[in-house]
Amino acid sequence: MQEPKKSSGCRQSRFAPGEASCQGSKTGAERCVAARRCLRFETGFLSRKKPADWVRFALVWGAGLITAAVLLYLIVFILIKGIPHIKPSLFAVTDPDKISLFPPLVTTVVMVGLTLLIAVPFGVFTAIYMAEYAPRGGKPARAVRMTAETLSGIPSIVFGLFGYIFFAGVMGWGKSVMTGCFTLAIMSLPLIMRTTEESLKAIPDAFREGSFGLGAGRMRTVFRVILPSATPGIFAGVILAVGRIVGETAALIFTIGDVFKLPDGLFSAGRTLAMHVLKLSGQGFNRNEAYATAVVLLALVIGINALSSRVERRFLKKLM
Amino acid sequence: MRIGRERAMRFVFFTAALTSVLAVALICVFLFASGVPAMAEIGFLDFLLGTDWSPADAEPSFGILPMILGSLYITAGAVLLGVPIGILTAVFMARMCPKPLYRFLKPAVNLMAGIPSVIYGFFGMMVLVPLIYDTFGKTFRLPGGDSMLAASALLAIMILPTVISIAETNLRSVPQELYEGAVALGASHERAVFKVVLPAARSGVMAAVVLGIGRAIGETMAVKMVAGNQTVLRAPYEFLRGARTMTTNIVIEMGYVEQGSLHNGALIATGVVLFVFILLINSLFSVLNSGKERRGRKKPAAEGAVV
Numbered sequence: 283m284q285e286p287k288k289s290s291g292c293r294q295s296r297f298a299p300g301e302a303s304c305q306g307s308k309t310g311a312e313r314c315v316a317a318r319r320c321l322r323f324e325t326g327f328l329s330r331k332k333p334a335d336w337v338r339f340a341l342v343w344g345a346g347l348i349t350a351a352v353l354l355y356l357i358v359f360i361l362i363k364g365i366p367h368i369k370p371s372l373f374a375v376t377d378p379d380k381i382s383l384f385p386p387l388v389t390t391v392v393m394v395g396l397t398l399l400i401a402v403p404f405g406v407f408t409a410i411y412m413a414e415y416a417p418r419g420g421k422p423a424r425a426v427r428m429t430a431e432t433l434s435g436i437p438s439i440v441f442g443l444f445g446y447i448f449f450a451g452v453m454g455w456g457k458s459v460m461t462g463c464f465t466l467a468i469m470s471l472p473l474i475m476r477t478t479e480e481s482l483k484a485i486p487d488a489f490r491e492g493s494f495g496l497g498a499g500r501m502r503t504v505f506r507v508i509l510p511s512a513t514p515g516i517f518a519g520v521i522l523a524v525g526r527i528v529g530e531t532a533a534l535i536f537t538i539g540d541v542f543k544l545p546d547g548l549f550s551a552g553r554t555l556a557m558h559v560l561k562l563s564g565q566g567f568n569r570n571e572a573y574a575t576a577v578v579l580l581a582l583v584i585g586i587n588a589l590s591s592r593v594e595r596r597f598l599k600k601l602m
Numbered sequence: 603m604r605i606g607r608e609r610a611m612r613f614v615f616f617t618a619a620l621t622s623v624l625a626v627a628l629i630c631v632f633l634f635a636s637g638v639p640a641m642a643e644i645g646f647l648d649f650l651l652g653t654d655w656s657p658a659d660a661e662p663s664f665g666i667l668p669m670i671l672g673s674l675y676i677t678a679g680a681v682l683l684g685v686p687i688g689i690l691t692a693v694f695m696a697r698m699c700p701k702p703l704y705r706f707l708k709p710a711v712n713l714m715a716g717i718p719s720v721i722y723g724f725f726g727m728m729v730l731v732p733l734i735y736d737t738f739g740k741t742f743r744l745p746g747g748d749s750m751l752a753a754s755a756l757l758a759i760m761i762l763p764t765v766i767s768i769a770e771t772n773l774r775s776v777p778q779e780l781y782e783g784a785v786a787l788g789a790s791h792e793r794a795v796f797k798v799v800l801p802a803a804r805s806g807v808m809a810a811v812v813l814g815i816g817r818a819i820g821e822t823m824a825v826k827m828v829a830g831n832q833t834v835l836r837a838p839y840e841f842l843r844g845a846r847t848m849t850t851n852i853v854i855e856m857g858y859v860e861q862g863s864l865h866n867g868a869l870i871a872t873g874v875v876l877f878v879f880i881l882l883i884n885s886l887f888s889v890l891n892s893g894k895e896r897r898g899r900k901k902p903a904a905e906g907a908v909v
Binding site for chain 1: 607620694714792819827
């Protein structure tokens with residue numbers, strides 16, 4: 283049997299050599315296998331004919347690999363530099379040297395909880411209005427959509443400035459956890475809104491029609507039928523928002539202050555984990571602790587992201 | 603009773619929906635109200651085109667042209683470095699990627715979007731800055747690796763996920779018939795993707811780039827950590843020197859200024875200028891996005907009319 287010649291046979295032209303090289307097979311089954319192997323050559327990656335195609339192929343694969351490599355390098359770099367320096371003392375409850383990550387971690391958890399408490403009801407209710415009450419979009423709906431898009435494009439430093447002027451200044455809350463939470467709540471509002479709206483829209487209309495057909499009103503349909511089935515999707519969006527809140531620095535630096543302590547009330551200043559990394563990395567003599575804290579932050583964010591996509595995948599699978 | 607409850611709930615949802623409108627209104631009002639008076643006191647042109655920023659001098663001077671240019675140069679550099687890779691990666695993910703690899707790459711890109719900017723900044727500080735210093739430091743007698751190039755390279759990485767995910771969505775929404783038609787006419791897979799699919803998704807890809815620009819110009823902490831932050835007027839070819847952007851100007855000095863002082867007002871006014879830039883970029887984005895929809899709908903009819 284004649285093996286199909288890889289370089290000369292198949293690549294020259296599309297059909298003739300392929301047929302020629304496959305003809306030596308004895309039985310029909312063998313011929314079939316050989317033909318399929320030839321075909322794989324034709325469509326596979328050795329069959330690219332023109333140099334221009336080679337260039338395009340190389341560019342596209344190169345770009346994909348660069349993207350993956352950059353991310354891998356970043357994560358591995360931080361992990362390798364940081365993991366050896368994770369010590370129990372890093373988690374000390376009190377630390378006169380202001381290096382322990384315990385107080386910032388607690389502050390971060392408190393901030394996340396309070397921010398969600400403000401942002402989730404507004405975000406979800408807005409999404410319900412947009413998806414269930416004004417799906418075709420009247421003037422108010424269009425205004426809401428436009429402003430939400432604007433909000434999602436505003437950089438966090440501008441939110442920080444606004445929080446500093448409005449919540450800390452005009453409302454008189456000073457640099458405090460409260461000010462920080464409200465600032466972050468406005469910031470994460472568009473994200474929660476958009477993901478909730480998407481998961482509400484993913485619920486098939488049959489659910490709504492069935493509920494209406496049984497005599498339920500709009501409100502009962504929303505609370506008893508739509509929301510329960512959309513909860514995992516909403517949850518995935520909320521987790522994503524948690525990730526953003528955990529990583530935020532620019533919006534917080536003049537809204538919660540940058541004070542190393544456990545917050546002792548809503549109007550107490552504090553520092554979150556991300557701000558702690560920023561502070562430590564700025565001090566040359568605490569590099570190792572900065573790496574270790576960065577590892578904790580990175581692990582937190584990766585975990586949150588993985589959880590979010592897992593929940594989302596389950597939600598979509600259940601709807602199918 | 604029931605109708606009353608329905609109405610009440612509808613009203614509750616509607617009111618909640620208005621919070622985002624209220625938030626944007628409040629942000630505009632308070633930002634402009636605190637920034638514009640300071641701008642007027644300094645003089646609009648002196649503020650926007652002044653090249654000297656020395657707020658602590660006895661005769662203080664507030665010119666933010668170095669920062670505006672710094673923002674523009676660094677963003678342009680990030681676009682130059684990041685956008686080609688981003689678009690090509692999007693093409694890769696939408697049309698060329700083997701499935702097992704896609705299952706790894708897609709979450710990776712999502713994760714990239716979620717990594718906090720301090721981590722990027724820290725990475726830039728420990729890797730990119732020394733790298734630039736080691737490569738160019740001796741030849742150009744640089745004081746350090748903190749430079750516009752470092753900031754641009756870092757931002758190029760940071761805008762990748764934005765550019766990739768939007769461009770990928772738009773590439774995927776190109777009708778499969780266009781691709782199949784090209785292949786049926788004898789085009790190779792690559793040729794069909796580059797000559798037919800990519801041009802068809804042009805406005806969506808442009809929208810991805812514009813959104814990436816918005817991200818780059820608004821990034822603060824990561825830039826602050828690698829850009830050097832000198833308030834010197836730079837030319838584009840001085841990309842190995844440090845510069846300060848509008849965002850970093852705010853974040854560096856806001857910590858220690860007295861509330862209500864002119865310096866404070868000037869920093870908020872810097873925020874106003876940044877905000878205006880962002881609004882312009884956002885409206886460009888929505889024009890590009892809506893343009894795509896309109897063309898997508900009308901195309902068949904228009905073609906019919908021409909033929």
